Amino acid sequence: MTNTDSLCVRGARVLALDEADAEWDEADVVVEGGRIVAIGPDAVSKHPRATARSIDGRGLLAMPGLVNGHFHSPGNLMKGSLPGYPLELFMLREVPPLAAGGDAARLAYVRTAIGALEMLRRGVTAVHDDAYHVPVATPEGIDAIFAAYRDVGLRATVTIDQPELVEHQKLPWLGELLPADLKRAMDEAPRQSGDELIALYRDMITRWHGAEGGRLRVAVSCSAPQRVSVPYLHALSALSREHDLPFDVHLLETRLQRVHAGLAWGMSPIRRLRELGVLDERVLAIHAVWIDDTDLELLAASGCTVAHNPVCNLRLGSGVMPWREVHDAGVPVCLGSDEMNTDDSVNPWFVGKTAALVHTLSTPDFDRWPRPDEVLRAMTRAGARGMRAAGEFGELRVGARADLILLDLDTVAYTPLNDLRRQLVHCEDGQSLRMTIVDGRVTYEAGRITTVDEAALRAEMRELMRGHRERNAVAAVQAARLEPHYRAMHARASAVDVGLRRTLY
Numbered sequence: 001m002t003n004t005d006s007l008c009v010r011g012a013r014v015l016a017l018d019e020a021d022a023e024w025d026e027a028d029v030v031v032e033g034g035r036i037v038a039i040g041p042d043a044v045s046k047h048p049r050a051t052a053r054s055i056d057g058r059g060l061l062a063m064p065g066l067v068n069g070h071f072h073s074p075g076n077l078m079k080g081s082l083p084g085y086p087l088e089l090f091m092l093r094e095v096p097p098l099a100a101g102g103d104a105a106r107l108a109y110v111r112t113a114i115g116a117l118e119m120l121r122r123g124v125t126a127v128h129d130d131a132y133h134v135p136v137a138t139p140e141g142i143d144a145i146f147a148a149y150r151d152v153g154l155r156a157t158v159t160i161d162q163p164e165l166v167e168h169q170k171l172p173w174l175g176e177l178l179p180a181d182l183k184r185a186m187d188e189a190p191r192q193s194g195d196e197l198i199a200l201y202r203d204m205i206t207r208w209h210g211a212e213g214g215r216l217r218v219a220v221s222c223s224a225p226q227r228v229s230v231p232y233l234h235a236l237s238a239l240s241r242e243h244d245l246p247f248d249v250h251l252l253e254t255r256l257q258r259v260h261a262g263l264a265w266g267m268s269p270i271r272r273l274r275e276l277g278v279l280d281e282r283v284l285a286i287h288a289v290w291i292d293d294t295d296l297e298l299l300a301a302s303g304c305t306v307a308h309n310p311v312c313n314l315r316l317g318s319g320v321m322p323w324r325e326v327h328d329a330g331v332p333v334c335l336g337s338d339e340m341n342t343d344d345s346v347n348p349w350f351v352g353k354t355a356a357l358v359h360t361l362s363t364p365d366f367d368r369w370p371r372p373d374e375v376l377r378a379m380t381r382a383g384a385r386g387m388r389a390a391g392e393f394g395e396l397r398v399g400a401r402a403d404l405i406l407l408d409l410d411t412v413a414y415t416p417l418n419d420l421r422r423q424l425v426h427c428e429d430g431q432s433l434r435m436t437i438v439d440g441r442v443t444y445e446a447g448r449i450t451t452v453d454e455a456a457l458r459a460e461m462r463e464l465m466r467g468h469r470e471r472n473a474v475a476a477v478q479a480a481r482l483e484p485h486y487r488a489m490h491a492r493a494s495a496v497d498v499g500l501r502r503t504l505y
Helices: 073-078 087-094 105-122 139-152 180-188 194-208 230-243 255-265 269-276 293-302 310-315 323-328 348-361 372-379 381-386 420-426 454-494
Strands: 007-015 023-032 035-040 053-056 060-064 066-071 124-129 155-158 216-218 220-223 247-251 283-287 305-308 333-335 404-408 433-438 441-445
Touching (some): 066 333, 066 381, 105 433, 105 441, 124 139, 124 381, 139 194, 139 216, 293 323, 310 348, 323 348, 333 372, 333 381, 348 372, 372 381
Parallel strands (some): 247 283
Antiparallel strands (some): 433 441
């Protein structure tokens, strides 16, 4: 039997990453009904019970599965496809503002599954997927995403990341920079009203929230406050409170967004959310790069979580988030890979190492540089908190969901083994992974996915890409028409002094 929710891992080195940061040189982990029921030295003998499978953990490290705290699965087809652009030009290719037709449900299913497979192979057991839809969200597209996570066996919290404002309303000066024909084309492009999107959310909650024994869950998303109307923002916040759902909000990812906020509202987006009454503990503040001291005070007071995406921020030249300041303010920070067109992979180990390294450039006070324990917490427990599931996964403890991974300690990453936490952050790249267990079910073992036919899905993806590339070619032509005006907007914003420095220039 390969997959079961009743198993035990015997004699492994165990790193719990729980509140007490428990660690054992040799211990057992016993799982029943998808939850950890016993953990510690001789847990099997002290708590005898019949399990369907016993795993020899000698020479292996058992630790919590990694949590990808921010992700966009629709970008899964775009790895390696785009050169370096700042976010606002990049999004012309990612979410084409003039797109007239969307992807078929089967493409959305396979696209999502391909990313989920890569995550399982890297030791990710849970993902927070802020899924956008081009040009509009549909029940079929939503179902395809959830069905892919259901079948592959990943734990997933999924949103509908769908702004309802016209493109040129979301960005500074764009309405005056665009020629009349392109502005008219944006006005006429398909989009959905807030009422339509809330109806989709309610249907999605009814059918998918808590599915698969709670492995699949729903979150809400406004994308970013400058991309939605105030009534829709309030409706999303109310839905978040009604069902205790995470509320995904991209905040101050780029310098241009801070410029736009000053022009549109005379205040930062974070202060704007606070004044509108929608900044609370359910908010997942995504990026938070161009924040100032007042923003940080408001984030800390709200009880929200920040999703830090260091590789994406470097890929797009967005800047470096003030890691230590955010931590010192008491704001929990989780780590995300963002999407495959900004990370070009889904490797949480690289994300963690990047977080550990890039922030050394922020201060000469090396006592304030990221510590391995902080980075590991951001890769695990904090991601669960951002998904409104603190204590449910992201740590190994009695009562938690059995989301764990087994790493081989007889690999180059741990030879010699000097400091386990430091080597997990700085040496591991995923090659030591031997097993991924989600909800007590073995989903990856001995180099293969156990839940679906991975080779068949990859072959189908290559075939589906034939037609998808034709659509991409049309989007590229549209982007080329729009790009000069976006470049002008970006240059104009770059000349505005925002009183902050988050880049090397």
